[in-house]
Amino acid sequence: MKKLRIASLLTLALLSTLAHADRLDDIKKAGVLRVAAFDSNPPFGFVDAQSKQITGLDVDYAKELAAKLKVKLELVPTNPANRIPLLTANKVDIVLANFTITEERAKQVNFSIPYFASGQQFIAKKGTLTSPDQIGKLRIGVDKGTTNEIVLREKFPTATLVAYDDTPFAFTALRNGNVQAVTQDGPKLIALLANAPDKDKYEIPPFSVSDDLIGAGIAKGETRLTEFVNQTLRELESSGKAQKIYDAWFGPATKTPLKRIFKIGDK
Amino acid sequence: MTVFGELLAPKYLVWLIQGFGVTVVLAALASLAATALGFVLCLGRLARSRWLAWPVAGYLSLFRNTPLLIQLFFWYFGSTALMSEGLLEWLNTPHQLDMVVFGIKWPPFEYLAGFVGLTLYTSAFIAEEFRAGVGGVPAGQVTAAAALGMTRYQIWRHIVMPQAIRIAMPPLLGQYMNTLKNSSLTMAIGLAELSYASRQVETETFKTFQAFGIATLLYIGSIVLIETTGQWLQHRRKLIGAPL
Amino acid sequence: MDFTVIANNFSYFMVGAWPNGPLGGAALTVILSVISAIAAAVIGFILGIALAMTRGAWHTGLLLFLGFFRAIPVIMLIFWMYFLLPILLDINVPGTGTVVVALSLIGGSYLAHSVHAGIRSLSVGQWQAGAALGLTRRQVLWSIILPQALPIMVPSFINQWVSLIKDTSLAYVIGVGELSFVATQVSNREMVFPTEIFLFVALLYFAFCSLLEFGANRLALRYR
Numbered sequence: 001m002k003k004l005r006i007a008s009l010l011t012l013a014l015l016s017t018l019a020h021a022d023r024l025d026d027i028k029k030a031g032v033l034r035v036a037a038f039d040s041n042p043p044f045g046f047v048d049a050q051s052k053q054i055t056g057l058d059v060d061y062a063k064e065l066a067a068k069l070k071v072k073l074e075l076v077p078t079n080p081a082n083r084i085p086l087l088t089a090n091k092v093d094i095v096l097a098n099f100t101i102t103e104e105r106a107k108q109v110n111f112s113i114p115y116f117a118s119g120q121q122f123i124a125k126k127g128t129l130t131s132p133d134q135i136g137k138l139r140i141g142v143d144k145g146t147t148n149e150i151v152l153r154e155k156f157p158t159a160t161l162v163a164y165d166d167t168p169f170a171f172t173a174l175r176n177g178n179v180q181a182v183t184q185d186g187p188k189l190i191a192l193l194a195n196a197p198d199k200d201k202y203e204i205p206p207f208s209v210s211d212d213l214i215g216a217g218i219a220k221g222e223t224r225l226t227e228f229v230n231q232t233l234r235e236l237e238s239s240g241k242a243q244k245i246y247d248a249w250f251g252p253a254t255k256t257p258l259k260r261i262f263k264i265g266d267k
Numbered sequence: 268m269t270v271f272g273e274l275l276a277p278k279y280l281v282w283l284i285q286g287f288g289v290t291v292v293l294a295a296l297a298s299l300a301a302t303a304l305g306f307v308l309c310l311g312r313l314a315r316s317r318w319l320a321w322p323v324a325g326y327l328s329l330f331r332n333t334p335l336l337i338q339l340f341f342w343y344f345g346s347t348a349l350m351s352e353g354l355l356e357w358l359n360t361p362h363q364l365d366m367v368v369f370g371i372k373w374p375p376f377e378y379l380a381g382f383v384g385l386t387l388y389t390s391a392f393i394a395e396e397f398r399a400g401v402g403g404v405p406a407g408q409v410t411a412a413a414a415l416g417m418t419r420y421q422i423w424r425h426i427v428m429p430q431a432i433r434i435a436m437p438p439l440l441g442q443y444m445n446t447l448k449n450s451s452l453t454m455a456i457g458l459a460e461l462s463y464a465s466r467q468v469e470t471e472t473f474k475t476f477q478a479f480g481i482a483t484l485l486y487i488g489s490i491v492l493i494e495t496t497g498q499w500l501q502h503r504r505k506l507i508g509a510p511l
Numbered sequence: 512m513d514f515t516v517i518a519n520n521f522s523y524f525m526v527g528a529w530p531n532g533p534l535g536g537a538a539l540t541v542i543l544s545v546i547s548a549i550a551a552a553v554i555g556f557i558l559g560i561a562l563a564m565t566r567g568a569w570h571t572g573l574l575l576f577l578g579f580f581r582a583i584p585v586i587m588l589i590f591w592m593y594f595l596l597p598i599l600l601d602i603n604v605p606g607t608g609t610v611v612v613a614l615s616l617i618g619g620s621y622l623a624h625s626v627h628a629g630i631r632s633l634s635v636g637q638w639q640a641g642a643a644l645g646l647t648r649r650q651v652l653w654s655i656i657l658p659q660a661l662p663i664m665v666p667s668f669i670n671q672w673v674s675l676i677k678d679t680s681l682a683y684v685i686g687v688g689e690l691s692f693v694a695t696q697v698s699n700r701e702m703v704f705p706t707e708i709f710l711f712v713a714l715l716y717f718a719f720c721s722l723l724e725f726g727a728n729r730l731a732l733r734y735r
Contacts, residue, residue, distance in 0.1 A: 039686075040699035047696050049520075052528040077686045077696075081466055085475060085594040090603060108473045139375070141457075145470045162377065162457040163467065168699035169344070173457065175703075176347040177359045178376040197703050332673060332720035333713040334680035336691060341713060344698070345706035348512070448584040452681075462586060476595060483587050490582035 023222045027093055032072045035062040036092040039077035040166050042191045043249035043256060044098045057249045058096040061115060061216070061233075064241065065094065068232050079166045081145030084108055087219050094229065095217035098185060100147045105217075112216040112229040115242070116187075117262035119208030120148050123174065123189045124181040126203045135159050135209075141170030141179035148183050151210050167192060174202075185212060187250065187258060194255040213267060237264035275477050279468045283478070286464025287485045293378075293460060294447040297385040301446070302439070304386065305393025312398055323394075330391035336452050338388055343380040343456040381453035389446050396442060400435030401427060440497040444490050451486070461485060516704040517711045520697045524711070527688050535688030537715055543607065543689060544676045544719070547614040551675060552668065554619025559626020560652065580620035585681050588613045593685045606687040610679065618675050625667035629660035665731045672727070673720045680716070690715060 027033050037058050038045030045056040054075045066073035076092050083099060086092045087109050101111045122129055122140075129138070136158040142149040144163040152159060162179055164170040170182040171192055184192070186208060193199050216233075218226050236242040242264055250258040275283075311323035330338070347355055361373040374382075404427050412422045454463035465482035469475050517524070527535020534542070562573055580588070593609045596602060604612065633656055641651030680691040694712045698705050 039696055042700075046700060047523075049700065051531070052523055053532060077688070077692075079686070081470065082686065084473065085469075088475070089594045089597040091593075091597070091606075104473070144463075144466050149467075150471060160375075162375070162459075163463065164457050165455060166695075166699060168702060169457075169695075171702065172344045172698075172705055176344070176376070177355055178343075178457075195700075195702065328721065329717060332677075332724070333716045334677040334691065336680045336683065337694075337709055337713045337716065340695070340705065341709040345709045348706040444582075448582075451584040451586050454586075455684075462584070479587065479590055479595065483583060483591070486584055486587065487579065487582040491578070494578075494582075 022224050023093060023219060024224045024228055027069060027071060027225070030071075032074050033062070033066045033069055033094070034074045034076060034092040035059075035065070036076045036078040036083060036086045036095045036097055037062060038079075038097045038166075040079075040168050041098065041188055042195055043254075044188065044191075045096075057116075057245060058098065060245045060248065061236075062094070062096050064236055064245075065229065065232055069228075079145075080143040081165065083145065083217060087217055090219065093219070093225065097217075098188060098214055099217045100185070100212040101215045102147055105147075109220055110218040110222055110226045112218065112226060113233055113264065114213035114215045114262070114267055115233050115264050116214035117266075118185040118187050118212050118214065120151055120183060120210040120212060121186040121189055121204055121208045122181045122183050123171070123193060123202055123204050125174070125201060129181050129205050131205075132207055132209060135181070138180040139178070141173050141182040143167055143170060143184065146184075147210075147212065148185070152183055155209060171196070183209075185214075187256070190258060191256045213262075233264050275468065275472060275474055275481075279472055279474075279478075280481075282464045282468055283461065283481050283485070286459060286461040286482075289459055290447065290450050290461040290485075291489065293381060293385065293453070293458070294443070294450045297382055297389060297450070298443045298446050300382075300386040301389035301393050301442075304390035306397055308390060308394035309397035309401070312394060313401060327391045327394055330388055331395070335384065335388050335449055336455060339381065339384040339452060339456050342384045343377060346380070377453070377457045380456055381450075381458040385446060385450060385453065388449070389442060392442050392445070393439065396435045396438045397431065399438070400431035400433075403434040404430045437497065437501065440493060444493050447489060447493070448486065512707050513704065514707050514711070516697070516701050516707055520701075523693055523697060524690070524715075527693055533688065536693045537690045539607075539688060540676070540679050540690040540716075541719070543610055543614075543679045543682065543687075544672075547611050547618060547675050547679070548672045550611065550615035551618030551622055551671065554615055555622025555626055555668075555671075558619060558623035559630070562623060562627040563630040564648070564652075577620040577623055580617050581624075583617075585613065585617060585678050586684055588617065589681055589685060606682065606685050609685065610682040610687055610689075614675055614678055617678075618671050621674075622668065622671050625664050625671075626660075629664040629667075630656055632663055633659055662731070665727070669724055669727045669731075672723055676719050676723065677716065 037054055037056070039047050039054050041056075043056050044058045045054055047053070048055045054077060059075065062073055062075065076086065078086055078092075078095070078097055080097070083095045083097055084105065087095055095109075098116075099111075101114060105111070122135070129135070135152075135156045139160040139162060140152065142152060142161055142163050143166060149161060149163060152161060162170075162173065164173065167182070167184050167188060170179065170184075173179045174182050175198070182189075186204070189204050193202055193204060196202065216229050218229060233242070236245070243260070246260050248254070250256055250260070308323055308327065311319050312327065314320050314323075350358075358379065359376055408426055408430075409422055412426045417425070450460055451462040453460055454466065457463075459467075461482050465478040468478040472478070523536060525536050526538045527533065529535065529538070558573065558577065562570065562577075565573060589609060592604065592613050593606065596604070630652075637655055637659075638648075638651055641655050642648075646654070679689055682689050683691045683695065686692065690712060694708055698708045701708070
């Protein structure tokens with residue numbers, strides 16, 4: 001049985017190499033790994049005020065991948081809505097931008113094994129949102145092209161959704177009172193709040209409406225590249241580097257201390 | 268990605284049609300308001316008093332020479348800092364419109380900001396088209412009318428304005444088409460018009476080609492409709508001399 | 512209002528991450544504008560002259576081509592060229608290139624009509640006189656028609672170039688790091704200064720467009 005699987009895998013790999021040049025080879029040949037990362041979502045991906053470069057947790061993983069391939073890393077800034085089009089239009093090789101793994105998306109792109117876990121939560125002015133029952137009556141800011149938007153529409157069809165290009169836009173709309181809550185992955189909201197100059201006005205109610213696993217997005221059918229990313233992620237966990245990356249952005253000494261509940265390989 | 272694949276489910280077509288409805292209504296309302304405002308601005312620009320003409324000239328140049336996207340960002344995200352808390356809250360709470368006719372609901376702030384932004388931007392261009400129209404009326408006619416003893420108001424009302432509006436009509440139609448296309452930028456401030464709807468459909472279905480294809484066709488179709496209507500009106504006017 | 516946020520991020524607004532990263536900000540806006548303006552002028556001239564010189568099916572085809580680019584919203588064209596053309600035609604244009612191509616096609620389509628109108632505004636007698644002198648149509652166009660038609664077209668060119676500068680702001684939707692894009696990045700990071708940031712950016716665009724308008728009008732006057 002095992003032999004058969006290996007054989008079929010080999011055939012598949014061979015077929016895909018025959019069909020088109022393999023992306024992993026293309027990357028090595030070009031000497032550049034193109035990764036789409038967020039530019040406005042600390043601590044996953046954001047433009048650092050001092051260095052003016054995109055940095056963050058996702059970017060650290062991108063750097064590890066490029067280093068292992070011994071190629072240059074080229075970061076392409078993206079907002080949530082552009083992530084899948086960037087992959088399908090072959091503008092980038094990998095998307096590392098807090099990319100939630102879903103079945104529907106998996107039909108369009110390959111996903112690596114998850115390297116992060118979070119749940120969809122809300123941020124609101126203090127006292128406006130205490131239980132999920134209230135969600136259906138509120139105007140809620142979401143990001144275009146996120147699973148948050150789809151989940152909300154499914155679970156709370158009576159809520160009014162307003163979609164923005166990126167989370168900070170939605171947060172500005174919340175501050176201005178145009179929406180009453182903003183929904184996003186919990187860790188992203190915690191970081192958003194930690195960086196807000198007026199943080200004492202808002203809160204993140206302690207409930208979540210979904211559990212999300214975050215993975216790297218890779219162009220559909222790029223089996224070898226996907227396997228390479230998986231392999232690298234597992235190595236980063238076993239060598240302790242994944243923990244280091246996590247601690248750099250969510251460790252006790254950071255602005256956003258958060259217990260690590262998920263290790264690469266758990267799921 | 269499949270290039271076309273199965274057709275979009277009816278639910279998503281409805282989203283696109285609704286978005287198109289918002290686009291058309293927004294563009295129509297903004298065009299109407301911008302025409303009225305543009306006309307007044309044109310009068311101000313041509314006023315003899317420089318206390319009126321200069322500020323208006325400043326307005327025209329400021330609104331014509333900055334990108335609409337930035338203006339929309341300013342009105343939606345930035346203008347709130349200039350408002351009092353009370354006004355902001357008032358704008359954000361639904362009000363019963365006193366003259367409720369069709370049960371119109373109080374528009375959310377993104378609709379207000381989108382409408383105001385689009386109107387102010389377009390009015391500057393329309394004012395300039397009207398001004399060009401006035402400039403197109405031969406000066407001799409004004410002198411002749413004055414010689415006939417007509418007052419300044421009469422000259423404006425009966426000699427200059429009718430001709431100026433006729434001259435300005437084709438470029439005005441061009442401005443209305445621009446307004447329809449420009450309304451696509453309001454998606455950046457969360458206004459659920461056609462471009463916004465096409466992105467929503469793409470998010471849920473991943474059928475990028477169909478979502479953008481249908482939206483593009485709707486835009487082009489409505490532009491073509493405005494253009495042919497304009498040409499038909501022009502043609503008819505030439506043919507039977509009917510007023511526009 | 513607190514404009515220290517502008518001072519703190521001034522170089523990012525002006526040149527992006529350069530020299531430690533790609534050139535961006537206002538500098539990229541200027542570069543995108545200049546290249547698109549030149550390309551739009553070239554396209555406008557070629558297609559405008561073609562409109563004036565063609566009849567029948569070619570003419571209609573050209574009108575449809577120009578009509579398409581005049582009818583499609585800029586933002587939609589940028590989406591199509593950036594995300595969908597690579598899949599349809601298997602060509603890959605980077606973001607900056609996409610913006611330049613989209614803007615010059617749209618600008619060129621508008622200018623083609625202005626060039627055509629400028630050529631047509633001259634009386635048919637001029638063509639006939641040229642022909643009577645034994646000149647070919649091309650010679651008449653170059654030495655008689657265009658020199659007279661050019662001054663008529665100048666205002667349209669200036670208007671179109673101003674539009675181009677403003678439309679570079681739409682590069683924001685595909686993540687090209689020009690002025691509007693870096694402005695939203697800074698606004699997103701600093702969170703509470705959208706008023707100051709967008710006012711400042713509007714002022715920069717205003718300066719660019721007004722300078723162009725003023726300078727081009729001065730030049731046009733001198734050479735009239």
